[in-house]
Amino acid sequence: MAPAEIIERHVIFHVLPGKEAEFETFFQEQYRPAMAKTAGFIKAELLRDAENQNDFMMVLRFDSVDSAATWRASPEHENLKPHIKSLYSGSELKVYQFLA
Numbered sequence: 001m002a003p004a005e006i007i008e009r010h011v012i013f014h015v016l017p018g019k020e021a022e023f024e025t026f027f028q029e030q031y032r033p034a035m036a037k038t039a040g041f042i043k044a045e046l047l048r049d050a051e052n053q054n055d056f057m058m059v060l061r062f063d064s065v066d067s068a069a070t071w072r073a074s075p076e077h078e079n080l081k082p083h084i085k086s087l088y089s090g091s092e093l094k095v096y097q098f099l100a
Helices: 020-036 065-073 075-085
Strands: 007-015 041-048 055-062 088-097
Touching: 007 020, 007 065, 020 041, 020 055, 020 075, 055 065, 065 075
Parallel strands: none
Antiparallel strands: 007 055, 007 088, 041 055
């Protein structure tokens, strides 16, 4: 597989005050394990902004755009969406192509 096929999705979540611990637990115990079952999944990491403790970034790596789309369209993702959406007020997405 050429590195140029690999993509990373960086999603910033503005987590609701008081929901930070629940967001972290949800990612570790439900979201990442479900995503990890998707063909083409490489890794998922959760970062917390050092200056704004309510901002988290998910770094999601897949072997292709199609693999990422498969995850987003999966029944598992659809089932998890209502819970994650209840934990944040907004999000921002950037998709990067892996080069080296």
